[in-house]
Amino acid sequence: MRPKHVMVDLKGQARSFFRVKSNLFWVFAFPLLLIIIFGAIFSNLGSEAVTLNVQNLDQGPGSQELLAALNETGMVKLKFISPSADLEQYIKDNSLAHVMVIPANYSSNLASNLTAPIELRLDETVSTSGAVFNAVNGVVNAFNLRMAGGEQHVQIEMGSIVQERFTFLDFFVPGIIGLTIMTTCVFNVQGTISRYRANGIFRKLATTPMTPFEWLLSRILWHLFISFLTLAVIMGFGVLIFGMNMSVNLVVVLMIVAGSAMFSALGMIIARFVKNEETASMAANAITFPMMFLSGTFFQLEMMPSYLQQIAAVLPLTYMSQGLRDAMVYDNLAGAYFNLAVVAVIGVMFVIVAVLITKWEEE
Amino acid sequence: MECLRIKTSGEVRILGHDIEKGQRDIRKRIGVLPQSFNAFDYLTVKENIEYFGGLFDKGVAAEDLIEAVQLQDKRNVWFTNLSGGLKQRVGVAIAMVNDPDLIFLDEPTTGLDPKARREVWEIIRKLKSQNKTVILTTHYMEEAEVLSDRVAIMNDGKFIAMGTPKQIIEQYGSGSTCVVKGANPAAAEAVRSAGMTLEARDGDLMVKLDNKGSLPRLVGLLSGSEVTYDEVLIKGSTLEDVFLKLTGKKLAEAEQ
Structure with a gap:
């Protein structure tokens, strides 16, 4: 393991990543569009007469x-x-x-x-x-x-469950952070591996002293950076434009690290098991789409029928989004740590599998 | 040999190292242009060379390599925007980033137009002049004949001929042929009656020149009063003729 090789690949990615227009869209425009559209649809619910x-x-x-x-x-x-x-x-x-x-x-x-x-x-x-x-x-x-001249015997005293006043966006935005990290990591890593295998870049890299492990490490680190960029963009937008209440603490940072590594490794695994470029991209869609809608990003899990809730319980994005929400909005540290633990365990498993199955070329 | 595949049997030593135990050492000293080569689409020529150079401990300055493959005016162009010939030149430059002793070029001119092909040839000749050993894989016999010091012809995974292009042509070729174009029947009759081996094809006579005396004799026969013809030329055997003869296949089939 040579840190220099990892640095060379990181530098290459830093130079080329944003030259690809679609990467700009997925990292910056896509999450903001979701916030604006869904924010506009849901934020008026209940607040207006x-x-x-x-x-x-x-x-x-x-x-x-x-x-x-x-x-x-x-x-x-x-x-x-x-x-x-x-x-x-x-x-x-x-x-x-x-x-x-x-x-x-x-x-x-x-x-x-x-x-x-x-x-x-x-x-x-x-x-x-x-x-x-x-x-x-x-x-x-x-x-x-x-x-009737009656007297009120039973009286309701109103109290709010959340300490501060939260809007729909406060619920929604942590989920969008999780969702964006999932899509960028899975699609980018899967796409890169499928493309490099098809166009022969892996064959070329195999003739250099860089090892597949060094390459994987560089890709995971790069997507970690992109994930933090996503967090900064979405939070900056939410706080500055919508005046949201959100805080970043250690659990949030750890959750981004674990989640980003987990989804990058998932992209690697998909690309390794599905050899054909187009089929691999479809497989990535087939895996991320259910997570997009069933993991409590757009609506609370409690609103879904119980069999769908059971499906949600096995989807990793559910834990990442819920953990981010607990840590960033609800200030529920116990919940945040539980969700972090789930994501960390799945993440470590995925990374180990990805490292074990990655080779430069199939024999 | 490029450290890509695991050997099935036998023993291979590259630059003194066994290809299984010595992979690390071999990789440092070889340069490879793989078949249908691609670099990173959204890095420039210079950035791509720097990327691969950074993976080796010793290396050649990117600017020197850019000059060697004559891409000075394309140094800041993204790889994806280059033509096929220019991409192959970038590939040759990248194969040289670690100043290798041994360079593998796998079909470097496949799919290139004749001009781009000759530009790649120039670069390969330059490598030769720097005393680098180049192992070139190609389907173009003309390319092998023009560029190589030694040629090995491979068919179905086995070497069927090896030597300098000249040796191979002499050993397996059918010697020189004199082609008499637009010859009349009297010409064919004169040559045949003199006992020379010939083949008539579309009004042309292909006369085999077996020995030193064959050509003056033929010239004498062609000066006969009845004989008329348009043009005379002498054709030597090429590596392509040898290849076709040895493999018994048409080149087109072999390329598929």
Whole structure:
């Protein structure tokens, strides 16, 4: 093992890596695009009030009181439909999902102590319908309680599970770091090995004093550097542009080292077992794609059916993303160390296999 | 011999070292241009030479090698943007980075146009003049004949002839032939009746020159009053003729 040989290869990669345009895309543009697109889709969830369309046929003070209370919850934004409008037609024309109708005799019914129904029409296929129902239900219950002169016996005290205020991006971005490290390491290493074997560079290197181990080591070190670059780019973007809360500590650094080595070694193993250049690239896709979507990068694992959660439990990216999230956002050190241990063990195994099976040329 | 494959049987010594036990020492002293050579696409000519030079302890300065293969004006061009002939010249330069005593060039001119091929030949001649031993593998017999001091013809993994190009041609060739182009039937008749070996092909006569007296005799016969012809030329045997004769194959088949 000669450090000089490793340095020569590292220098070669440093000179050539960013001359390839697609590498620039995968390292810089791809993670930022994901953050911007998914950030825009998900970040508004739950933070903005849902629109509730109201057709108020009642002229009395009762309906005004109800609407004022609803408005005060801040959970719904009221939008009024003219009392003279044909409701069915209006709903169709405007594709409304949440509509409340206050009948004409609402106030008078209340005044005469009769049951005063209000009509709530919700599209159950829209995820915000539950929030609208809760808002209306809460207000109606409060009204009933007050009118009955009752007392509130059970009371809910609100407390947040996360200490600081986190946004969707805070959940999402550590996963994107893990995902980007996986794709760059697996595809780059697999692609390089398949290409060098096909175009004869390995045959040439075999005639030099450099050993396959020195070459592998250089490639793992280089992708480690690229992984830290990815971390810096994504964090810099998140903190500066989106004002996110993230911290880098020792566990994060160790997780990047372990994860990067694990995925580089995985790329080497794929390229060694699948000899043909195109087939190897398909194999890399077949292995990384399920991880992309099942490892809790885009949605929390708890949202998936249990059989998919069981698949997620054997995918290495699950542990890397969860560990990064624990360490960077949730400040859950115990969880972070557990996930780090899993990634480190898989990483060491993959690297050992990669070193054992790598030769310059197949006999 | 290039330390690429594991030997199946026998014994090979390169520069005094056994090819199995002495691989490390051999690698330091040989230079190899592998078949269908490629360097790193996104490094320049100079950076590629520096890369491979860095893997050896002793070496030749990159600039000197660039000059040796005449790539001065391409030194900062990415390898991927070079033509086939220029890539092969980079390959020769890289094979020389460790100032080797023995250089293997595996089909260095395959796929090159005649001009690029001759440029590679020039570089190989220069290596010869620097007292480097060059082992050249080629399918082009003309190339072997022009460049080599010694030639070995290999067929189905066995040497079937070895020696200087001249020796091989003398030993296996069919001597010289005089070609009489556009000869009339009287010419053919005159030569045949004089007892000379000939072959008629598309109006041309191929007359075998068996001994020293053959040529003056033929010239005498051609001056006969009935005889007419367009052109006369003398053809020696080439290595290609020998190769075809020895292997019994067409060159095209051998190349496939």
